[in-house]
Amino acid sequence: MNVAIDVNAREDVPAWLAYGTPVFTVLAALAVSAVALQLLDVNPLAAYATMFVETLTTEFGLTETLVKAVPLILTGLAVYLPLKAGLFNIGAEGQLIAGALAGTWVGLNVSLPGLALVPLMFAAAAVAGAVWAGIPAWLRAKWDVNEIITSLLLTFVALEIQSYLLRGPMQGGTGNFPQSARFSDAATIPELYSGVHAGLLVALAMVVVTYVMMTRTRLGFEITFVGSNHEAAQQAGMSRYKVYLLVFVVGGAFAAMGGISEIAGAQGRYRAAFEPGYGFTAIPIALLGRNSAVKVLLAGLFFAVLFVGGSSMEVAFGVPAALVEIIQALVILFLITAEFFKNYRVSLDFDRGPSGAAVEPQGGDD
């Protein structure tokens, strides 16, 4: 008996596959991670209960989630927007750091009342992030130099610069620790409620801005079109150059604002060890929220829950929070695999051999 695996391109994506994918992906990732937990003798259900239930039902859990969500949503947008134009911004982490550094510098060195200072910090951050993203964008738009590599490498450059600045020119506070001085009240982002700071408003505002831009403006139309077929777009008079630059620059600004809001809102001072990895988590966030800024928001919230839950799980069970990284990675893994099943139908053909009768049950999907 022969089993042949037949792969055929699909013409239509069944609705349940299209909408269910994010949900299945997450469930699958959690299921596989459960194995890892089991290997460390931790009951997965108990661990997940702590992770999700506790986070979502306690005040502390919820406020922490909202705090964590701010940079995640913003970096998520930073990857999402270039993705709509067909580009990969892998360097969101670097843009986040550039923004954090610039905003911090302004916050520590410019004396203005808080009402003016904080917005100025955000503006400085946005500019820094825009520039940091503009370099790979320009190289790609003008010379077709791969933006993946250049933006990624610039991330590491940013990390080194961060280390330098916080041990050197920007070092401050008592003692000789590699960190900045503590932010004054004026430079601190005002608190909304119990630890949740106004950065959340910025994040939400940027979601709205992005959503409106993509769904209700000419620019959004152009970005969508260039992302789908830039040759046809150019034939129609659209400018690939302009679009490529724009999405990266705006994305960089978003990531940068995420950076400064984390420092000036949650941390209170800039420590040289700041390497949150939000810029990389932003990748699965953007992939999950592929079609809409609102979905990016939801994905960002979900991952925030994961992060916060991961910490409490670590405390409760003594299990490293690195599990969250594993879950993240698995989400991406299952997303890519699901992508394949969305585009191709896999079926199994059973050939009964000598009897000549070929039986073809359709296995796989659909």
Next chain:
Amino acid sequence: MSENTTLRMEGILKEFPGVVANDHVDLSVERGEIHGLLGENGAGKSTLMKILYGLYSQDDGEIYFQGERLDLESPQDAIDAGIGMVHQHFMLIPRLTVAENVVLGEREPATVFREDAGEESWLPASIRNNGLVQSLAGTFSLGLDVPEQRIQELADRYGFDIDVSAKIWELDVGQQQRVEILKALYRDVDLLILDEPTAVLTPTEAERLFESLERLTDEGLSIIFITHKLKEVDAVVDRVTVLREGKNVGTAEVSSVTRADLAEMMVGREVLFEIDREAVDLGEPVLRARGVSAEDDRGIEALSGVDLTVRQGEVVGIAGVSGNGQKELAEVMAGIRDPTAGELVVGGTDITGAKPKRFVENGVSFVPEDRLRYGCAEDLSVMHNATMKDFGGAAFGDRGFLDYGKLESYAETLVDEFDVRGVRDVTETAAGDLSGGNLQKLILAREIYRNPDLLIANQPTRGVDVGAIEFIRETLLEQRKEGTGIILLSEDLDEIFDLSDRILVVYEGEFVHETTPAEADRERIGLEMTGGSGGESASDPTATHAEVTQESES
């Protein structure tokens, strides 16, 4: 069937969705001959040869080569059987040398391990002949000395001027093509297929190629030469088979037919539709192009100083076989390719070298030949594609904002008026889901609805079903009445005749003939399309083909 027949293809049938590419085609080639395969694009020449080369498998029919029945499942099988192919688009790796490109896949081991090494190897023959040793040596070593010698010998024998250790990117196009030929010769092919080999060559290079081909056949190699240029058929082909619309319409000795005969066989006399064309008063020129030259993607000149004027309400039909500069002409007029010389004035404004956006703003519309590549974004909705050029217009929103509701209704209007079928919902159905005909109607709708001053339609009915073809042609005529100047490029002569006010024939980047449908002689046009008269001013269709090799290029 003579004893000298080396290849016999019998009753080859090959179908693709919606079209029969090869309709029970027979082909026979004799040993040592150069056999031409002539036909327009879409006639089935490429498909037939891809079957022979193992890239496609036929739906029905048999292939016999050198007396044996062949069952080809891959190019490797074809090579093993002794059939080689030189593709139009070279398959060479620029970074590697000639020798490396030629031996790729042959697993030539280092000289020490060669089975035929004899004196050069210190390894005893018993070890060398061992199967495992051969396999390992072939995988983990690479001996170029002996192959390079052999390749150089082959090259010298046939007059190819090539340094086998040169890197491909260092060679010019003609030399690269010869490397392609060497790839086949190295593998001891007995039949060589050449797919439109002169498409990328200068006339001098083409001559040299022909000389080489004759030397090859002197040694017993058989050659199938695919072309659409009658001049070449005369120059180098012994016998020629003409394909038209998937069928073999005849085989002849070149010495006993005229070009006119061949042109007629290629182009046919069928008339598909009778269309009423009213006379329309011509207005001001909407396009004045002077001395326009342009290069193709490879950097070779494709347009040589053409002049073109199109008036309001005039349809100028450009007839010609694909590959003679039409694509570049269309792209230059539409603004997506920069001319290397000349000027373009649209409606009084000089827009030579301007960005596509300026062309769009100046009332130029374009229906491209490759609709999936340049004409639409297939993953996006019908609505997106319908408004691709006009979304910036004031009608769709204030300042930066876009009213998608208006976009939607615009798209729906287009879909209704232009009979675009298969659209469930303009915002959900993707352009790529539409059939070829309906997608083309959508694109045409988009380009026409904006009431352009100049419309360039490149192969507007290619790959389109019969019902849509009629609709598209009528739409073009309607637009003509509205005063749009239309440049129609088409390989379908009937279409040109039915729709044009004026006909220009393009050949190798120049307009070689101008006429009107009333005065035109179809055979003459067919001849000009294939370079038939090449300099002869007499329009005598019975002129014989002799003295071909002395003709000069104009």
Next chain:
Amino acid sequence: MVSFLAGLLDATVQAATVLLLAGLGELISERAGVLNLGVEGMMLVGALGGFIVTVVTGSYWLGFAAGIVLGMVLALVHAFLCITLKSNQVISGVMLTLLGTGITTFFGSAWVEESIDGFPQIAIPVLVDIPVVGEAFFRSTATDYLALFMVVVVWYFLNHSNLGLEMISVGEDPEMADTMGVSVFRLRYLAVLIGGGFAGAAGAHLSLAFSQLWVPGMTAGRGWIAVALVIFAQWRPRRMLVGAYLFGLLDALQLRSQSLSLTLGPDAPLASLINPVVEFLMTPQIMGTYPYLATIVVLAYAVIRTKSDRLAVPSALLQSYSRETD
């Protein structure tokens, strides 16, 4: 001064080995057309796996072998996703780095306390006595020597073997290779697996020879530097050697730049202008940016110059391949 130089060279050699091993593997993968951004994750997996096996069995070579195998396991996932499922190579690679980092941090915390002696150093007689450079170059672990040897092997493989030629062809023009009877799938799978094996080896060397311990995240970005190194070396094995030593030197200098003063004496002309600049350029972290900046410059150069036929980047890099069937 002499001891400083000797120490510097020693550190350079050690740093270079890690980069060489990881980089050579990535080079092979990329020459075949598959970008592997999961090197960092594969190195970590090799480091932890190798460490665990060594602690448990007491054999360094078994640990080293385990590291290679584990790197290949992760690479198999990458190969399956990118080659069979034709997924995006970038996403798959980054995902594997995340996965490798996550898994090793998660399971590795139990092994942080352990310590081993590490691969024994082997001195090459006579050569080791050469002043200054002798100790650095000729008293090293077996894996250090292996890395150097692999440069030759990889160079030979790519340039003088049919398998290497076919691998290159698959990364330049898979369609052409397919027509010539070369199996694109098989060769790409092989290349990716080799790349993973090398990365795992690099990681194992890190934990078994370089540091002789295990710490979560101990690769500290070396995987990324290896990726940058391949680009910097323009995908040529011999340039990898030069590049690895260059980057390794930068790495070693970073830690030692404080004790090195290259500044001019205060009386020298333009001292007040030059000295601060030099000091700035010699700051450890600023020096840390040099490999990345140099790579960006080299990449831009290679791509821009490609337009005039200086083809360095494998043409089919990042492109999935499927034979167009009728």
